[in-house]
Amino acid sequence: MDEFDVAPAEGFSPTQALERMLRLMLVLFEEVQEYRRDLILSEGPDVLAYHLDESFVAALKIARDDTREMIRRLQAIDFALSEKEDLRLEGPVLRFKMMAIKVALYEANAVHPSRGRDVRRGWPLYRRALLSVFASMDGPLTALTTVLNGPRGPLDFQQGLVALISLKSGPTA
Numbered sequence: 001m002d003e004f005d006v007a008p009a010e011g012f013s014p015t016q017a018l019e020r021m022l023r024l025m026l027v028l029f030e031e032v033q034e035y036r037r038d039l040i041l042s043e044g045p046d047v048l049a050y051h052l053d054e055s056f057v058a059a060l061k062i063a064r065d066d067t068r069e070m071i072r073r074l075q076a077i078d079f080a081l082s083e084k085e086d087l088r089l090e091g092p093v094l095r096f097k098m099m100a101i102k103v104a105l106y107e108a109n110a111v112h113p114s115r116g117r118d119v120r121r122g123w124p125l126y127r128r129a130l131l132s133v134f135a136s137m138d139g140p141l142t143a144l145t146t147v148l149n150g151p152r153g154p155l156d157f158q159q160g161l162v163a164l165i166s167l168k169s170g171p172t173a
Contacts, residue, residue, distance in 0.1 A: 004105045006098045014090040015074060017098045018144055021137060022071050024101070025154055028133065029063055032161055038113070038123050039130070040164035052164075059157050066153025073148045089143055097140050127169045134162050154161035 004024050033041055036056065088094055108129035110118040116126070135168065137158065145155050 003109075004098075004103050006095065009092070012095050014094055017094060018089065018140060019071055019074055021098065021101060022074070022144075022154070024105070025137065025141070025158070026064060026067050028130075029060060029067075029157065032130075032165075033060055039127060040161065040168055059153075060159065061141060063153040063157035066151035070144065070148055070150045070154065071159055073150060074144070077148060077158060089140065089147065094140065095144045097136060099138040101133060104129060104136050108133055126171065127165050131162060131165055131169070134165075135160055 004020065005015065033056075035054075040052075040056075070071050088097075104156065107125060110116050111121050111125040111129055113123050113126055141155055144150065145152060
C-alpha cells in the first residue's frame with residue numbers, strides 16, 4: 001500500500017492533505033477488492049456470498065467515481081475559512097487526524113500477511129489496522145463530504161467496509 005505523507009506544521013496545506021487522503025482512499029478500496037475474500041467475505045450460504053460480491057463490485061465502481069469527483073471538487077473549490085475552521089478541515093486538528101491516518105497505515109503495512117515487515121503478521125492484525133485507518137479517515141471524510149456537498153459514495157462504501165471487516169474480525173479483546 002502507498003505511504004501517506006503529512007507535511008510539517010509550517011508547510012501543512014489542508015487542501016493538499018485532504019486530496020492525499022482521498023487518493024489513499026482509492027488505494028485502500030483497491031486493496032480491499034484484491035483481498036476481499038480474506039477481509040470481508042465469510043463462509044456462509046453461497047447465495048449470500050454471491051450477492052455480497054455482486055453488490056461489492058457495483059458499489060466499488062460508484063465509490064471510485066465519487067472519490068475522483070470529490071478530488072476534482074476539492075481542487076476547484078475555495079470554501080470559506082470559517083467553514084474550514086468549524087469543521088476542523090484545517091490547522092492542528094486536521095494535521096493530527098492526518099498523522100493518525102499515517103500511523104494507522106504504517107501499522108497496516110507492517111502487519112500485512114503477505115508483504116508486511118513485522119514479525120507479527122496476519123489477517124486478524126491487518127483487519128484491525130485497516131479498521132483503524134478507516135476510523136482515522138471517517139471524520140475528515142464526513143466533513144469534506146458536507147463542505148463539498150459531495151457525492152456520498154466513498155463515505156457510504158467505507159462505512160459498509162468497516163461493518164463487514166468488523167464482522168469478519170470477530171470480538172476484540
